[in-house]
Amino acid sequence: MRLAVVGGVAAGTKAASRARRVDPELDIVLYQEEPDTSISECGLPYRLSGTVGSRDSLIARTPEEFGEKGIEARVLHRVERVDHERRVLTGRNLKTGEPFEEGYDRLLISTGARAKMPPFEGSELAGVFPLRFLTDSDAILEHIREHSPGRAAVVGGGYIGLEVAENLVSLGLEVTLVESAGHVAAAYGSEVAGKIQDHLAEKGVSVHTGQRVDGFSDGGHGDGQVRSISFEGREAPAELVIVGAGIEPVVELAEEAGAEIGVTGAIRVNERMETSLPGVWAAGDNVESSHLVGGAPTWAPLGDTANQMGRVAGTNAALADGDTPLEFPGVLGTGIFKVFDLGVAKTGLLESDAAEAGFSPVSATVEAGSSAGYYPGGQEVFLKLVADKDSGRVLGAETCGAQADKMVDICATALWGRLTVADLINLDLAYAPPFGPALSPVIQAATIISGKL
């Protein structure tokens, strides 16, 4: 029995490892288009500044290590077509250029997501890069070594763009960030975004919101090297451009094989991570999931979620018939990032999403300290909590500042348990003066909302 896994970053490698443990006899082949496996893509922005010093440290497990565990990892192997009726994969060995055709019994598709590259004028210039794969970071670092850029532009103020901006500033570059939406961090509310933008300004990043990028130019040098970015008729010098214009799921292989694509544009799977094709599982940034608060199909392309999905998909793909499969119930849309000294996080539905999902959202905002008022060293904690007016159920939260990771994880756990604001008011959280105020901002916010119900 052979399990073919297509895609070897987070979900695929986790799935292969789990399948190996579930069925030691299974023949497992992992196809990976890139030269490396098990890449910690979330660490890539930090490689640019040298915060993460070694390329190898971003590789959790090499093809050789997979080999030792009895998983055949074929890197630089691009799978181009799945004939699921015949149970055959065809593709190309990118090292030799040779085509290959191989059979399988069960298939797991974990092709992930890729960076979107809008058709900006001058996108083909040297010095303009996406940052999605480890090989992208190789190319950016080589460009920096060769050209020693002094000024950089970042297109997009999502979390990747913000992390890149921080790391380029750390490297000593002057950074211009251009975002087409009205504020950076479009998934967040304007209060959190305002705090991020203030923080970016303090750190010397030149931020332009509500500005569409027109393109990039070599400044008439004719050498094909980027020199500037232009947006809404303005121009800023940039010898390096990183485009963080979002990502999209890689679904072509699954779609052509006949697997159903969901409303979000990612592959549709059930709780067992099965696609619509019998014997084909999918997991990671290429699938959609259920939102556990709103119920709608949701695309949540994140490393930790991919890992959790991979565990379920890999286990199920290796089970004998009749064994009880694992289930992945869905996501809360939890996310976090750091930009310079500011943590920013969210979970669940914010107000506008909650209204769209049919709730009657009511919210409360708390600004508190990360320690008791009298205990020195406290930093600002911002928390906005959203609940449903009718049921009191907690729907979501966004937070920034100190302890953003703690705040969001408490709220995510509360969402998972379907807790109400009445629960949160009496919740027995941990208090001592060095760790926060006597009543957590979560309890404070719930108490305010309770007064509005």
Next chain:
Amino acid sequence: MRLAVVGGVAAGTKAASRARRVDPELDIVLYQEEPDTSISECGLPYRLSGTVGSRDSLIARTPEEFGEKGIEARVLHRVERVDHERRVLTGRNLKTGEPFEEGYDRLLISTGARAKMPPFEGSELAGVFPLRFLTDSDAILEHIREHSPGRAAVVGGGYIGLEVAENLVSLGLEVTLVESAGHVAAAYGSEVAGKIQDHLAEKGVSVHTGQRVDGFSDGGHGDGQVRSISFEGREAPAELVIVGAGIEPVVELAEEAGAEIGVTGAIRVNERMETSLPGVWAAGDNVESSHLVGGAPTWAPLGDTANQMGRVAGTNAALADGDTPLEFPGVLGTGIFKVFDLGVAKTGLLESDAAEAGFSPVSATVEAGSSAGYYPGGQEVFLKLVADKDSGRVLGAETCGAQADKMVDICATALWGRLTVADLINLDLAYAPPFGPALSPVIQAATIISGKL
């Protein structure tokens, strides 16, 4: 209508403030034996070192401020007897020495807890102190100013003793800590306690566990000043001794008035914070509560819990007949403290408690980093998670190191929501490299336990 509140620290002041908001017409009198109200007792250890510099900063609200809110706060008023049939309080004004007798309609007892002082030989020597009230810290600071002690002893390795040890070391004293149990932090398991003891040793505290204190001596000087502590035949020099031998609920007033005392020795109340006497509520360190995991009556004398109980009791004591009262469902036994650079926390039932409560506990221990492995600056996070073998329900957790506050609050929220390890495995917590490993230690521990079920 008059509400008398006896005791004005956390629960009493919160209750009085809530009662004021619920019924603006209510006549509210707050009796407080100490000279100050609304004292942040959790901050007292930090006053010794000057980490908390100002005495006033530990007073959240003064008697005058209560007056402005329409709450009459009578400090230095000791209530000595309650005649609940007549609805009369009698006591003594400690400033004037005059007795008083005053009527009430409703009564709220928030007399808190006091430090235990075991009958050690030499307890009466100058320089031997408990640390429970703000006035205790006044006396200790005066002793330090007058006598400039170079060496101190701390009796008891509970969280107060450990916090005091840290603060005395910060002040430049040599500190000997003596604990009668087999390890410090008796409420925790031996792994966490071992880490605390290693950390204390690194910081230069001389720790003696499994040693009973015999007493204190003035070294034959006959001047009544403490010079040493003796334990199990050994002696250590100490010109200052802080006894942190535990606390006990102050229940005499309630007991003599006829209120039922629970099995823990604290006042028994229902979810509405009503005592067995109609028209008498109680809240704070003097009452017991239900444990929401084990179900047993539990005494959880902590500032945040007192605050939450005070909110419920104060609201209910001010409601008109027929209004829906608030409820305080119970506690999880959550606690946290910092000792030097180490955070230590727990929630719910640890293994031995869980077995006693009729569960079949199974546990997993995880040692992880506070950031992704490749991201610099990560510190050790230790987490032990306990679940029930039959149901998979999460029962408790203990944690120490970095992010102890985050770990314990995630677990406390999970306990409140009665989540299982299967829930935790797929829980959508927040991940980015600066904040932890891709899968939280909570998820890792749940996955290990799941494999044992």
